[in-house]
Each structure stands twice: as C-alpha cells, then as structure tokens.
C-alpha cells in the first residue's frame with residue numbers, strides 16, 4: 001500500500017525526489033500528470049508515488065487547481081503524508097506559486113503547520129540560519145540571480161515564502177536541529193502555537209535531514225526540495241538497475257543553468273553538437289525541425305553508437321541572444337524539443353538525456369510518457385529512468401535538473417546503462 005505521496009512542480013524535480021526515495025529502498029513510481037482513476041490500481045503496489053506536474057512557471061490559480069486534483073488522487077491512494085516538492089533553489093518569482101500551492105495543501109491535508117526544507121546538502125544546497133546557500137554563495141548571489149524564468153532576489157527562505165503566502169513563517173535554526181528530532185518537534189509545535197503555518201528548518205548536512213524527517217514523520221504535509229526524502233526510514237531492498245534499451249543516443253539540452261553550460265561545453269569536445277537557432281525557429285519552426293532531425297540522423301549514420309547533442313545555451317550570452325531574437329524564445333525552444341523528441345524516437349533514439357526542468361517536461365509530454373520507473377543514480381538528484389510511452393516503445397531517459405550532474409555527465413552517463 002502506498003504510504004508516501006508527493007506532488008512535484010516539475011518533471012526533473014519529481015525524478016530527483018524519486019531517486020532519493022529509491023536510495024532508501026522505497027519502490028517509487030513517478031506519474032506524469034494527474035493519473036486517471038483507472039490507472040490507480042497499478043500504483044498501489046508502490047511504497048511511494050510522485051505525481052509530476054509541469055507547473056513551476058504557471059499562474060498560481062492554474063497550478064493550485066492541478067495540485068488539488070493531485071492531492072485528491074494521493075488521498076484516494078491512502079497516502080499518509082504528502083510531500084510538496086519544489087526546487088532546492090526555491091525557483092519562483094514574488095508572484096510565484098510555491099506559497100499558494102503549499103496553502104492549498106495545508107487545506108487539502110488538514111495540516112496545521114508544515115516544514116519548509118529546501119536543503120539538499122549532497123547537491124550543495126544548505127540552509128543556515130534561514131538563508132539558502134548554493135555551494136558557497138547565498139542564493140541571490142549564485143547563478144540563480146540570472147535565471148531566465150525565475151531570477152532569485154533574496155536568500156532568506158522566509159522572505160521568499162512570505163511574499164507568496166498570507167500565513168506566518170517561522171524559522172528553526174541549526175542549533176536546535178543539532179539537538180535532535182524531539183527538539184525540532186518541540187520547536188515546530190511552539191512556532192505553530194504562536195500562529196506560524198510554515199517553519200523553515202535549517203539543514204547543513206545529511207544528519208540534519210534525517211533529524212527533520214524523524215521529527216515530521218507523522219505530519220500530514222511536508223514541503224521542500226528532494227533532500228528531506230533522504231531522511232525517510234530505510235527499507236532493506238537492494239534496488240535493481242535498469243537495463244539499457246538498444247538504439248540511438250541523443251542529448252537535448254534546453255537548460256540555461258550554469259552547470260548545464262559546463263556540461264554542454266564538455267560534451268562539445270566528444271560528440272557532434274548543434275546549437276538551436278532561435279531566429280530560424282521564429283521564421284520557420286517546421287522547416288527548422290526537419291533540418292535538425294535530418295542533421296541528427298545523418299550524424300547517427302556516421303557512427304551509430306555516438307551520442308549527438310542539440311543545445312540552446314552554450315554560454316550566458318545565448319540567453320540574451322535568444323531573447324533578442326524573440327520575446328517568445330523560451331516557448332519556441334520548448335515547442336521545438338517537444339515536437340522533435342518523438343520524431344527522434346521514431347528515427348531510432350531509445351536513450352535520451354534531457355537537461356532542464358521545463359525542457360524535460362516538454363520532451364516527456366512530446367514523447368507521450370505516462371509513467372517513469374527510476375533506476376541507477378548517476379549523481380545527486382540525477383538517475384536513469386525508463387519511460388513508458390502511450391502506444392509507443394519505451395525509452396531510457398535522464399531528466400536532469402539544470403544545476404545538477406557532473407561536468408562529464410553527457411558523455412559518461414551511457415556507460416551506466418547495463
């Protein structure tokens with residue numbers, strides 16, 4: 001029976017969370033979109049279910065409506081705790097939807113108070129005295145300040161959240177966390193008694209996540225990045241690795257994040273690659289789609305085993321250039337990838353690495369994927385997946401969050417598919 005349920009605001013975030021639950025031995029299914037009632041029985045066998053939505057950058061009312069539907073499904077599945085998964089870098093604008101979604105989930109779950117835990121120390125996200133750090137930098141001094149969709153303007157998580165919710169937000173700092181789960185529980189309850197509905201809890205290492213997870217085990221709602229899932233009670237089940245599906249290999253990078261830029265630069269040295277031309281997409285989307293398909297297929301015909309890469313940002317100037325070519329550059333790039341992905345699969349692609357949360361959503365939707373099985377972990381937050389497509393053969397996928405993964409991920413990941 002399913003005990004844990006999650007709602008993730010993007011597809012990479014969903015696989016990030018599922019990978020962490022899998023590493024605790026929990027069998028975890030990722031469903032793309034709110035599943036239909038007749039699809040629920042297949043999910044009941046899992047310990048945990050993640051419903052992946054593509055709502056990170058959509059209007060709050062629309063996002064909340066989808067989240068309420070997803071919450072109803074998790075209730076139907078009998079989940080005793082709902083995990084509200086947003087980005088470990090709290091990606092949102094002041095009009096963003098993290099607050100409204102959490103507010104709706106307080107109502108849906110009947111929770112009096114919910115923790116806010118963006119920390120994921122394995123991936124360099126820590127929260128210290130309420131401030132979110134990316135590596136050594138406060139969030140608003142990290143590369144996230146230049147994000148094309150969600151430029152981050154503050155590092156204090158309570159300030160970011162307070163801009164998006166009418167509810168009071170409290171903080172529990174690391175000195176309390178280091179005293180253990182009972183002290184954290186007491187501090188959360190005390191904050192709740194003073195009227196707070198959210199409590200941002202510091203986490204500077206994995207032990208803190210385990211402490212917070214223990215303290216909140218019986219809470220109907222927790223919120224955070226994926227790190228808190230690493231504190232889930234472990235099951236002694238050795239997770240099996242996914243087998244590789246034979247076929248062509250392709251990298252589709254639509255992420256503008258700095259880590260992806262470095263991965264793109266690294267991969268350009270080892271594989272054929274081509275940068276998307278936003279101007280050409282504006283002028284003739286269908287023609288450009290065909291040209292890109294032909295170009296990839298020709299590269300495969302030269303060497304069937306070598307991956308081929310399409311990318312949209314090689315360095316930070318490409319975002320400004322893309323925007324200069326069209327104010328709709330982001331949508332055009334997402335549309336291109338979602339249309340191209342199924343055509344690449346028809347042309348033989350069975351192993352795809354996709355970079356960027358929004359981009360991964362577009363590609364998965366384009367491929368018609370309904371459920372993802374989570375396999376071997378490549379690096380914190382990044383795993384191989386098997387995507388089940390509606391009326392088409394399955395594919396292996398990596399849906400990589402923009403800022404995650406080792407620099408050589410695009411060339412090294414393939415070896416990890418048995």
Ligand SMILES: Nc1ncnc2c1ncn2[C@@H]1O[C@H](COP(=O)(O)OP(=O)(O)O)[C@@H](O)[C@H]1O
Pocket residue numbers: 148149254255256257260312313318319320321322323329330331333334355356357358359360401402403
């Ligand atoms: N050259 C570009 N110019 C403008 N927008 C771009 C460019 N390349 C990618 N984008 C858009 O930026 C967004 C990146 O978001 P996402 O895929 O979530 O990755 P990340 O958050 O890591 O940057 C997408 O909407 C993508 O289409």
Ligand SMILES: O=C(O)[C@@H](O)C(=O)COP(=O)(O)O
Pocket residue numbers: 010012013014016017086087088089225226257356357358381400401402403
């Ligand atoms: O929590 C995280 O950092 C990731 O799971 C995530 O959501 C990253 O988003 P993108 O950078 O948009 O892929």
